[in-house]
Amino acid sequence: MPRSFLVKTHSGHRVPNYGQLERQRETNGACSACGGLVVPLVLPDKAAPSTPGDPPRPWDFTSVVAHVSLPLPTFLCNEEARGASGPDPLEVSLADPRAGRAPGAPLRDSLQHLGLPPLLALPTRWPPVLGADGAQAPGHLPGAERAPHTPGGFRTPAALARHQQLQCHLQAQRRFACKSCDKEYGSLGALKMHIRTHTLPCLCAVCGKAFSRPWLLQGHIRTHTGEKPYTCPHCSRAFADRSNLRAHLQTHSDTKKYQCKRCAKTFSRVALLARHEESSCCAP
DNA sequence: CTGGGGAGGGGGCCC
């Protein structure tokens, strides 16, 4: 599909902010010839260059009109549009040839290059409120903000920005749930590690007992061989498991880690403290 | 009831 720019410079007509651009854009109609959208764009104004070192000002732009030969709106989410054939039409359309930007530059880069303010205000209510029919999926903007017939397309840059921020928020909260039990994990690797506790792929060649991890099997094999590689430096007692040696070292310590809040008695292990607190000593 | 050993599980980190 051919894409064209019909650019008209409005001398002396400055676009003060992006909200105004949006309002103009939303009031423009479709092209009577092709059904595409005639939208105002803002591009850097060569007649009003910013002083070097000055931050870009949104009003240092000349508004132009771009005739995008596309069906209605085209602010694409790169993630959702990925997989669609061909280049992102909006990205091609918004590339600024005067800045030597290659077609395909992401929309957000184009906006940033043009000195436009960020449009990352979250919706005032989060999570989004479902409609009466419950059709509004969490993390998705209302359908009215979606561009019809364009996967990943949004009607306005603000809608696209809101969508992308919601997706970022959801990604951060993404959980990986185990199908065999109700546990959830923050990463796929952690979930796979957990699944091993169900599949128990490590089998003992001596007794056939199954374990989730190889090093657990190694520790178990020591119960058959009698190997005890961990020796207490205080009493020379040997242990097959490092954790058990660590627990044993507590018995040599004068200061026990776990203290009863009622009688101030200390214990070397939290299990001993718990058992003590459940005993008649500290019963109410 | 208490202290402690034995065995094993789970998450995180690093390579």
Place this chain on the structure above:
DNA sequence: GGGGCCCCCTCCCCA
């Protein structure tokens, strides 16, 4: 992504 390792923890059992 997977394995090795570490640390922390729990449960069971026995003296």
